[in-house]
Amino acid sequence: MIFSRQLLVLLFILACCPAPGFSAEVEIKKSKLDIPQDIVKSLQIRVSLGQEKPKVVLSTQTPFKVFDGEGRLLFQGSQIEKTAVFAQEGQIFLGRQSFKRLPLVLDSGKSVLQLDQRTYRDILEFSMLPDGRLLIVNELDLEDYLRGVLPWEANPGWKPEALKAQAVASRTYALFKMIENRGESFAVSSDVISQVYGGVTLEKTSTNQAIDATEGQILVYKGKIFPAFFHSTCGGHTTRAENAWPIEPHPSLRGGSCGFCNESPHYRWKVSLTEQELRTVLKKMGYNVTSILKLSAKDIDESGRARFFEIKYPAGKIKIPANDFRLAVSPMKMKSVFLRQITHEGHTFTLAGRGWGHGVGLCQYGIKKMAELGYTYRQILEYYYPGSEIRVLAAPELG
Ligand SMILES: [Zn+2]
Structure with missing residues (x-):
């Protein structure tokens, strides 16, 4: 009887508190995906700009339109002076006006909108999370998004081949997330959880040139896109993706020695x-x-x-x-x-x-050194993502 009670208690503990790290419910994510035609056609990415701030200040110096959640034009104008945007009692306030049919969509008509200290292209969408906080999503062209990523994820002073390698890796990663998170309210966040994105504010000529020189280029393995992970410094050896996260093993993310990052301050x-x-x-x-x-x-x-x-x-x-x-x-x-x-x-x-980072895929201090030594961005990408190939997004075979 005592044994049975102990057993019951043990079963209860096991049911309530699965052994850390061994949870059977962990979802193993796919490491490669087909590219849907509709995503290739539009190539618009939705980026969450953070969900912490209770209030933001919006302004624009160029003509804009405001739509409600059903796509109806609410009003338009030639500029917005600094105006507070915040959520309250199930509504979103733009200055003194309140809106119930969410999301509230501000379209800059291919121009820019200022949000606090930063500037963003195209569209800003305001909605509310279940706990009442404001959710802000920037929707823009994938190539323009990369212009706001590369200055943060790479040093704009690095050699062009290093910046091109980073551009292709960042584009591939972003597109993978666009496919993986279809149907969600956004594809990526603007912080290190995805890749850092700061809008137009810090765009640089060198990084923009690397994006233009590789326009539409992504990495595939046997025709399928995979998450081209990258990190700051591997410390001499990259690791397998499945060792870092619950993800299927992938031949291009299997890790290997890196002889190029020992000058990194994070080595x-x-x-x-x-x-x-x-x-x-x-x-x-x-x-x-x-x-x-x-x-x-x-x-x-x-x-x-x-x-x-x-x-x-x-x-x-x-x-x-x-x-x-x-x-x-x-x-x-x-x-x-x-x-x-x-x-x-x-x-x-x-x-x-x-090293610094998860250690999967491309080592950023490694690509810096490889570019200094004269390797091309294609050679660099082959080194860190073995077996991968570059494809251009518009190519019919990917449609
Ligand atoms: Zn390395």
Whole structure:
């Protein structure tokens, strides 16, 4: 009887608290997709500009139109002076006017709109999340979107072949997300979760030239598009996509040695974290731990990266997927899961590691060096995405 009760309790615990990192419900995402005809025809991308701000300030110096959620023209004008936009009681306010039929769509007619300190092309769409916060989406041409990505994701001072390689990788990644997130309210976000996008504000001639020189070019593997992941610095070896996330293995994302990024400022790094900081991180992840006896990297893959972290505490131990733990600590502090050493002194854990980022696909400091050494962008892309080919989006075989 006692045994049965214990068993029932155990079953209840297992049902409520699946072992961290081993959840059977994790969806394995496809690593390659067909390109639908309608996406190729329009090539408009929807970018979420963040969902945190309760209020933004909008303005434009050029003619504009405002539509409601059913596509009806509400009004048009020649300019908008600085006007607050915010959500309240199920409506969106544009200055003193309120709108119920959402989203509220502002079309600049292929011109630009200012939102707070930044400038965006084409269309801004305002809607509301279930919790009442404002959701702002910028809808624009994919090539124009890239103009707002490259200055952030690459250094505009890098050699043209490095910028071209980044342009093709960023275009491929964005298009993959447009297909993967069809039917969602946006395809990508404007932060590091997708790729950083800052609108027109920081566009640069060098990065715009790289985008124009590779217009419409994407990477495919056996005719299918795949998510061309990239990261800052691999630290000497890239890793398999399926080691970093729940994604199907892909031949072009299988990792390999990189001999080009050792001049990166992120090639080697060290960070110290107090036990208190780690406890706070663990609490945020749902684990209440009184003290930490040991932190170790586990299941090291062939690139040298940990797939899990194990935390020993007085009452037992927990195993957490390494990338989740890194992001919870802070990707700026714990730059990678490619660890060389973890030391523990007093109440401080010191981690020494290599590289910055998830380590999948293209290594940005690696492409910088390859371009300096005279490699072409096609050679660079073949090096980091083995077996991939460049196709131009308008090509009939992709239609
Ligand atoms: Zn590298």
